[in-house]
Amino acid sequence: MRHWLSIANRIERITQSFAFFGRWAVLLMLGLGLWNVVGRYLGVAIGHKLSSNGLIEGQWYLFDLVFLLGLSWTLQQNGHVRVDVLQSRWSVTRQIRMEIWGTLALLLPFAFGVMAISIEPALHSWSIHELSPDPNGLPRYWIKSLIPIGFLLLTLQGLAEAIKNWSLLRKSSTIHQSQLQQSEEKSLD
Numbered sequence: 001m002r003h004w005l006s007i008a009n010r011i012e013r014i015t016q017s018f019a020f021f022g023r024w025a026v027l028l029m030l031g032l033g034l035w036n037v038v039g040r041y042l043g044v045a046i047g048h049k050l051s052s053n054g055l056i057e058g059q060w061y062l063f064d065l066v067f068l069l070g071l072s073w074t075l076q077q078n079g080h081v082r083v084d085v086l087q088s089r090w091s092v093t094r095q096i097r098m099e100i101w102g103t104l105a106l107l108l109p110f111a112f113g114v115m116a117i118s119i120e121p122a123l124h125s126w127s128i129h130e131l132s133p134d135p136n137g138l139p140r141y142w143i144k145s146l147i148p149i150g151f152l153l154l155t156l157q158g159l160a161e162a163i164k165n166w167s168l169l170r171k172s173s174t175i176h177q178s179q180l181q182q183s184e185e186k187s188l189d
Contacts, residue, residue: 001167008160012076015157019073022066029062053134061143068150072157075107096169103162111158115151122148 036059039050074080087095124130125141132138 001170004163005167008163011156011160015072015076015153015160018069018153022069022073025062025065025069029059029066032059032062053132053136054138057132057134057138061138064143064146068146069153071150072153075154075157075161093169093172096165096172100162100165100169103158103165107158108155108162111151111154115148115155118144118147118151 032055036051036055039055043050087098090098122141122144125144128141130140130144132140
């Protein structure tokens with residue numbers, strides 16, 4: 001099990017390194033958004049164009065970067081939506097089992113499916129050097145590459161979560177068995 005936990009830890013380090021870029025992208029996106037708003041109104045006031053389609057698309061692209069690189073980090077930080085109304089009534093063991101089931105049956109097939117489906121359009125976009133249809137727009141192939149990368153990271157982080165939860169489940173059952181043995185020994189005394 002240690003081997004699997006070390007793999008999960010490596011995946012988590014990868015997730016954290018990509019989240020670093022996502023964090024900085026938030027600041028850049030906010031700065032660019034502020035410039036787009038100020039530049040639009042200030043440009044009108046002084047009679048010069050201070051914003052462009054490229055800057056507006058840059059803001060969208062940074063949002064995509066934040067979202068797609070933040071998916072796996074949010075999963076790692078346990079920030080995804082859960083059905084807490086049900087989970088709060090379950091035992092810890094049942095919660096762990098449901099996390100494993102949800103990860104294996106729902107998250108991983110979805111994340112892997114989106115990744116697999118998005119590879120071909122991203123490669124096609126690179127092959128034609130797809131550009132924005134807007135005047136002075138940005139290249140689209142860079143941002144389309146983030147879709148399979150983001151969902152690959154989500155798939156990997158889902159595997160790491162499944163490994164960690166499986167380890168917790170094994171520890172939980174071991175602790176439960178030792179408690180049963182201790183209670184049986186006390187009843188024999």
